């Protein structure tokens with residue numbers, strides 16, 4: 139649903155667009171915390187029905203899977219291939235209207251629900267096989283059952299690839315059908331549709347559009363390829379190797395045999411180009427090929443998307459730069475004009491106007507309400523940076539957000555927190571690269587300082603964590619357990635009263651986010667440099683007047699440039715320094731031994747201080763840090779602690795803090811998703827707004 143914000147921005151900018159996806163029955167799980175551990179429970183979001191969708195059964199599409207291909211000669215005697223699928227599903231579109239803000243435009247979110255083609259097998263039923271009679275129905279409908287099937291098993295991976303092909307095929311058929319309905323020749327496809335692949339999940343579109351054009355609409359290869367590459371563009375969202383999608387060749391061949399043939403041909407022609415450019419260089423051929431030949435053969439979806447797209451963009455300046463320098467350097471050399479950047483954004487309607495009504499009305503009082511669709515107008519707030527009574531008013535909107543969140547925290551966790559303490563917040567998916575464990579270890583160091591009577595000048599803090607771990611990601615789940623172990627110890631210790639509280643907020647989601655971003659003083663954006671593509675939480679926090687403690691990673695870099703380096707707490711190694719450590723046999727022990735507070739912090743965990751004496755519980759986490767530390771937590775620890783001390787000092791000067799907070803809000807208008815969308819429209823899609831005039835008389 140993340141593309142929802144882009145559709146909303148598109149509608150607000152009056153650009154016609156359709157968002158395509160799956161109408162799944164179970165979304166991402168709800169998170170419970172039991173004995174400090176994450177427990178997943180199913181999210182039955184459709185229970186009781188949902189009134190905002192419109193099923194359109196008469197626009198259903200058929201999608202094939204499996205089976206085989208066979209060769210034949212067409213009427214002109216040309217050698218052709220055709221696909222005889224082994225099974226079929228039907229996609230029923232469910233449309234959700236997406237309204238623009240104070241304009242007449244309304245875009246469509248079209249979600250496909252999978253139905254069985256034959257819902258009931260009468261033959262099986264008649265011979266007494268009741269379960270067999272519904273088996274095919276159950277099988278097909280599993281397709282749109284869950285949002286992210288577990289990819290830890292062969293069956294789960296098969297289901298994911300099936301889902302991808304299912305919604306991509308339905309969506310492309312839908313686009314072709316709309317041309318036919320309007321009697322527009324299919325050659326004109328790129329002038330009427332621009333297909334933006336949001337990550338590689340829909341990258342099969344490159345092969346599927348070729349199949350629809352060649353097999354079903356009888357285009358020749360060259361023409362079909364031209365249409366495809368003029369229509370498709372690709373947004374990359376990650377550089378992490380484990381997150382780059384690859385499909386096992388045997389799985390792919392059994393599910394999509396015709397697509398595999400087409401991909402082989404796309405690859406053959408592409409490698410021909412590479413050979414001309416790099417004669418005799420087999421290493422480059424192997425590196426760029428869509429087929430990964432190392433170990434088990436696999437299809438590299440990012441390569442397929444890159445070859446089939448006219449533009450490839452990253453989602454922040456550093457990220458787009460790393461795509462060119464590290465992820466796909468030879469592709470960037472072949473096609474420099476394809477590579478570009480569109481820095482991500484967030485919608486000011488949800489994340490400011492709706493989530494933070496008090497701050498919004500104060501802002502509106504001073505700059506008018508146009509900022510809601512033109513965030514750069516927030517710049518005008520800079521005129522008030524030295525107006526002490528305005529700054530106090532600004533601060534009181536923050537305090538009111540903090541009071542509400544304090545109430546929520548108390549109701550959910552039983553923990554009492556003081557709204558006048560600094561709310562120091564890290565909410566986001568739990569992942570080692572996001573380094574919640576760096577924050578958690580720093581909290582232990584502060585705890586030790588208080589215990590040892592060395593806490594002079596330390597600001598009273600409420601450290602708040604929230605986020606879900608992927609169900610199969612053991613280390614992330616252990617980090618949640620770790621945070622809860624620390625919280626239990628800290629919150630029960632009278633020495634910590636008035637100085638330190640630690641909270642893990644269960645079930646962090648968008649709805650809860652609306653309460654959290656406005657209530658935050660300090661935003662933790664502490665990923666290992668080079669690992670976070672952009673981040674969007676960082677933007678929501680800054681807009682709502684939080685100061686950031688962060689690394690030079692993702693959009694943090696651009697946030698810091700815009701809000702001013704004096705209004706941002708920077709720490710940590712740069713991306714190139716991290717690379718250098720990595721290339722020079724990084725040894726975390728060198729850092730641990732050099733920092734007494736860090737060794738002491740780790741020792742306390744090893745002694746079982748945060749696990750009721752259980753010395754084994756956090757061993758996998760601590761040993762990972764001591765021995766490998768793949769995300770350079772130890773290397774950044776000392777500088778993080780230094781920056782946190784600066785934060786504490788800054789907090790004691792209330793007027794200066796308020797001023798920095800205001801400047802963060804005033805200068806973060808660039809991070810509106812409206813600006814991102816404008817950039818997509820101008821530099822990638824070449825489309826213009828199409829205002830909708832109301833023609834009927836509503837009276």
Ligand SMILES: *Cc1c(COP(=O)(O)O)cnc(C)c1O
Nearest residue numbers: 566567647648651673674675676
């Ligand atoms: C914005 C948002 C995110 C993204 O946060 P990052 O800090 O950029 O990782 C994740 N989850 C929810 C619920 C959000 O609202």
